[in-house]
Amino acid sequence: MxxxxxxxxxxxxxxxxxxxxxxxxxxxxxxxxxxxxxxxxxxxxxxxxxxxxxxxxxxxxxxxxxxxxxxxxxxxxxxxxxxxxxxxxxxxxxxxxxxVVKGSMDFYSVTDTATLVNDKEMVITNMTSGGYIDKYLFLGVAYNARKDQSNRYRLFWNQSTLDDTVTKEDGISTYSLFLRVERTSDGSGSTETSTSDFQAFKIGDVLESVMKKEGNAGADKFNLKINYLNSINEKDSTDLTWKSVKIECATIKPNEKK
Structure with missing residues (x-):
């Protein structure tokens, strides 16, 4: 385990x-x-x-x-x-x-944060981390939705550009990921209410390779920065506001057991 x-x-x-x-x-x-x-x-x-x-x-x-x-x-x-x-x-x-429903992981695409995925993309009002167990990262997501509405969750982390996209924030290596949500069925009713759910993302193979890489470099910790779409300008759908949640991760040092 x-x-x-x-x-x-x-x-x-x-x-x-x-x-x-x-x-x-x-x-x-x-x-x-x-x-x-x-x-x-x-x-x-x-x-x-x-x-x-x-x-x-x-x-x-x-x-x-x-x-x-x-x-x-x-x-x-x-x-x-x-x-x-x-x-x-x-x-x-x-x-x-x-x-807990599993969301989709995309390790190969670079998501364009300047445009919407499509006209079904949703705003996330808040996000929390629910932990990491057996290669799965659990994320809690709050949003507004109609009754019985269905959504699709995708977490983007392009593994081919990890070294190019890592930044230093407060002296700590920080890796940016992007969570995007699309409505797949409209549900029923005319009004939306605030709701929330958890999704599990199988991130472990890439995450643990980063844990080892950062540990080999002598670091004790690094950040995952989960970015999410927080608002869309009603008058201009290209005017998007993003927020993020940071999760500190311990590294795996050489010869250290997980």
Whole structure:
């Protein structure tokens, strides 16, 4: 399981779970993102890899390489968890399991930020990071939409121009990515309401190569700068305003295990 450190404020809030530990009660309840997998250590159980660790529940249906949001409760003193290190997972009660939709990754195109993709492109009102687990970056997106509207999410990060596009911001290497959203179905009703959802983007292969590259250069951290379209001038559709969210990432130093 790969749970790499993203040290931005939003990521810390999502990744560093606060345990609900009472006196003499070594257990906790929490919620968070996870990715389905098969346990290591020879038991081959279906587990949910989370920021806390691999969790197994005999009553939860978890599929490999599927992204989820879930609530879970873990009793570290239970007999089932006596050999957790050997088993490669903690036995847990997992509830409220919801699949997180995967957005599209584009590692080969350069997106034109001066023009709209098409007349269906949407404005994002706010964005947060939900963490990075097993090669997936989770992003929370807020926007205005009609009931039952469907959208398409694409995250652009051109890997062929990484060295050309990296900049230094406050002395830290910063890599720019661009999230663009298009409406694929109009939904119903005449009014839009504020809504939000999370998307999972399989960014790991490129991200981990950058973690190693920056680590080899002696850096301890670098930034991902996720840019998003925040407003469109009603009188001039070429007048676009972009905002961004920065996520600090820890590097992987030479000979350091992930």
């Amino acid at each position: 790969k749970v790499l450190k993203l040290m931005g404020m939003a990521a810390v809030a999502a990744l560093l779970f606060t345990s609900c530990l009472g006196e003499g009660n070594n257990s906790f309840t929490n919620s968070g993102f996870g990715v389905g997998a098969v346990s290591e250590g020879g038991s081959y159980k279906p587990v949910l890899n989370t920021a806390f660790g691999a969790l197994y529940s005999p009553t939860a249906t978890v599929l490999p390489d599927v992204c989820y949001y879930a609530s879970f409760e873990v009793d570290l003193n239970s007999p089932e968890n006596a050999n957790a290190a050997t088993n490669g997972y903690y036995t847990a009660t997992i509830s409220g399991l919801q699949e």
